[in-house]
């Protein structure tokens with residue numbers, strides 16, 4: 001992986017009359033993760049959207065030197081596509097060409113082998129989330145910007161995520177993650193930013 005980085009300088013954002021945050025600065029480079037924490041409505045999603053270039057901040061700058069995945073908290077799973085089709089579709093949108101055996105292996109690794117041909121509407125909330133985990137495993141983007149990736153996942157799913165994150169950081173990837181959950185995974189426990 002090349003030297004990827006994400007730098008945020010003096011970022012400020014408001015929604016209507018409410019000032020959500022100001023003076024937010026941080027820099028992430030290869031192997032680093034930052035976990036954004038804060039109460040409901042404190043601005044975590046807004047901060048991630050600014051980092052991804054989806055929302056314009058009131059002030060400050062975002063410099064991204066990395067191809068990235070942005071996964072919003074609704075996960076973007078389409079009900080009428082199967083688990084496998086959802087995975088292929090998400091990868092196609094990102095122009096990632098994953099070979100058939102790699103897709104099968106990624107679905108197996110997240111426990112969806114026997115569910116791969118079911119329409120997503122017949123999957124549980126956690127199983128839908130697991131499609132997102134398989135996607136993370138197959139997309140080579142160095143920067144992950146993830147909003148609540150652990151919602152609906154059981155303990156086993158949380159562990160799968162932690163392992164995937166550790167692998168990603170170990171390969172020189174970086175991650176900006178908003179969550180209410182504990183991401184502590186031994187040596188890869190991320191730094192925290194509290195809004």
Ligand SMILES: Nc1ncnc2c1ncn2[C@@H]1O[C@H](COP(=O)(O)OP(=O)(O)OP(=O)(O)O)[C@@H](O)[C@H]1O
Nearest residue numbers: 015016020038039040041042043044045046047178
């Ligand atoms: N498109 C929008 N228009 C107006 N206000 C918005 C918009 N999006 C978010 N807000 C407001 O901005 C504030 C911050 O929202 P945001 O989604 O960034 O919070 P959050 O920290 O991610 O919350 P949660 O923990 O509930 O996911 C909230 O008060 C919300 O109502």
